[in-house]
Amino acid sequence: MAGSQGRPADDAGRELSVHELIDGPTEILSPADLAAARAPDPSAHDLSLAATHDLSGVDTAPTHDLSAHQPAASPAIRARVELPRMPATGALYRRALRTALPGGGGGRRMAAPPVVELTVAGVTVDRTHLAGYDRVCGFRLTDRLPATYPHVMGFPLALRLMTAPEFPVPLTGVVHVGNRIAVHRPIDADESLDFTAYAENLRPHDRGRQIDVVLVGSVGGEEVWRGVSTYLGKERTPGGGARHDHGDRPAPPAASAHWRVDPRVGTDYARVSGDHNPIHTSRLGARLLGFSRPIAHGMWSKARCLAALENRLPDAYTVEVAFKLPVPLPTTVAFSTTPAWEFALHDARTGRPHLVGAIR
Numbered sequence: 001m002a003g004s005q006g007r008p009a010d011d012a013g014r015e016l017s018v019h020e021l022i023d024g025p026t027e028i029l030s031p032a033d034l035a036a037a038r039a040p041d042p043s044a045h046d047l048s049l050a051a052t053h054d055l056s057g058v059d060t061a062p063t064h065d066l067s068a069h070q071p072a073a074s075p076a077i078r079a080r081v082e083l084p085r086m087p088a089t090g091a092l093y094r095r096a097l098r099t100a101l102p103g104g105g106g107g108r109r110m111a112a113p114p115v116v117e118l119t120v121a122g123v124t125v126d127r128t129h130l131a132g133y134d135r136v137c138g139f140r141l142t143d144r145l146p147a148t149y150p151h152v153m154g155f156p157l158a159l160r161l162m163t164a165p166e167f168p169v170p171l172t173g174v175v176h177v178g179n180r181i182a183v184h185r186p187i188d189a190d191e192s193l194d195f196t197a198y199a200e201n202l203r204p205h206d207r208g209r210q211i212d213v214v215l216v217g218s219v220g221g222e223e224v225w226r227g228v229s230t231y232l233g234k235e236r237t238p239g240g241g242a243r244h245d246h247g248d249r250p251a252p253p254a255a256s257a258h259w260r261v262d263p264r265v266g267t268d269y270a271r272v273s274g275d276h277n278p279i280h281t282s283r284l285g286a287r288l289l290g291f292s293r294p295i296a297h298g299m300w301s302k303a304r305c306l307a308a309l310e311n312r313l314p315d316a317y318t319v320e321v322a323f324k325l326p327v328p329l330p331t332t333v334a335f336s337t338t339p340a341w342e343f344a345l346h347d348a349r350t351g352r353p354h355l356v357g358a359i360r
Contacts, residue, residue, distance in 0.1 A: 078117040078198055086120055086156040089274045092163045096171040113199035113211060114166035118157050121194040125153070130189055133272040136265070137300060138307035145187040146310075147319060148303040150217045150225045151179075152273045154195040158213050158229070161197050168202055169211050169233030176298050177210070178230040180320040185224055193217045193225075208235035252346040252353065255334035257308060261296060263329045269300040280329075295326035301355050305343050308335055313359070321357035 130149065131141055139146045162171050187193070194217070201212040210232050217225035266280040275297060278285020286294045302321050306313070325347070327333060332348040341359040346352060 078115050081116055081118050083118060083120050083157070083160070086123065086154075087160040089156050089159055089276070092156070092159050093276070096163045111168065111202075113168060113202050114161070114164060116161075116166070117196050117198035118161055119194065119196045120154075120157055122192045123153055123195055124192045125189045127189055129272065136268045136272050137303035139303070139310060143189045145189060146303065147181050147183050147225075147306055147313075147317075148299060150187065150193065150195075151181065151215065151227050151229075151299060153193065154197065154215045154217060154227075155274060157195050157197040158215050161199060162213060162231075167199065169209060169231060173234050175232045175234075176229060176323060177232045178320070178322045179299065179302060180228045180318065182226045182318045183224075184226075184316055186315050187217070187219070187224055191219050193219060205232055208233045252334065252351040253336040253338065253344060255336050255346070255348070257335045258332055258348050259304070259335060260332050261327060261330055263294065265296055265300060266294045266329050269297050273297065273299065275299075291326075291328075294329045296329055298323040298326075298355070301327055301345055302357065305335060305345060305355065305357060309337065309343065309359070317359055319357060319359045321355050323355055324353040327354050 125145070130145070133139075133149060133152065134141050134146065137146070137148070159171075161167060162169075162174075196216045196218070197213065199211055199213050201210075203210050210230055213229045213231065215227045215229075216223055270276045270281050279289045279291060280286075280294050280297050283293055286292070301323070302319075305321075306319065327345075333354060334346045334348040334351075335343070336346070337343040343357050343359075344353060345355040347354065
């Protein structure tokens, strides 16, 4: 979640750059809003990793053999924390908001990713939910999972990791700047998946720090799916992270399709993904976070592009995207693709980029 400074409230037609996304909200929450957010949630538990489990006695053996997929400079072996079920995302979002408020206990963040991996075993597919996801994103109704669907299945586990006190980048103000998914083989809806989530590759950026959150899906001990989401957390940096001049941006490729993105895309995708960030679902919520109107989820944009290529995708592939300017709701976007398996999403009127991606 993030916002921008100094933008007129009635500037509804203007797209927002990534730099504007990370400048912070333009409006201040009312005292009533602050009090409500600080109030303890009687249904919530202490969500810190230390409170959930005593890590000193945890088996540090990896859940699966991840060595083949680790960077060469991998840190110490991660402790494994097995959760009995997927966490409830509502409580996690409330905790993130309370931590971000003055006096909420956010404090100074760690200088390295937590040396821990969270796991949940035996996650099954709800076929009704899968059908709803397919409809919202434009996929055909089949028994094969779209490449982006395991991301939705395992997202609560990744969110649990990102809202832990040990996580070095606060969830509020974070920007999802990229996502890479590797599909090792087709996954059928009747298969149950074991998910593992961990963070790695914390690195500096001219606007703060970036970190990768890795989500791995396995069946019977075999890795069948891997997603890596790159997040940017804003921080004050020397030089202030000067903005780049995009005046020489190349013209967008010729469009192969135009899609009208209706306002309900935000609420529909929130329903099937569990990501109820008000920046996507409410004009008032978007304004409180610095936007004049809601914006589409980045992962909806990626899923919609893959749905357009669905009948051409191989059984195993890697698809990587970079999220550029957000997609305001409503709007019309232009989708383009090339014979080299590159694709892009642009504003149909101005040509400004929303997403660029490639399949390998």
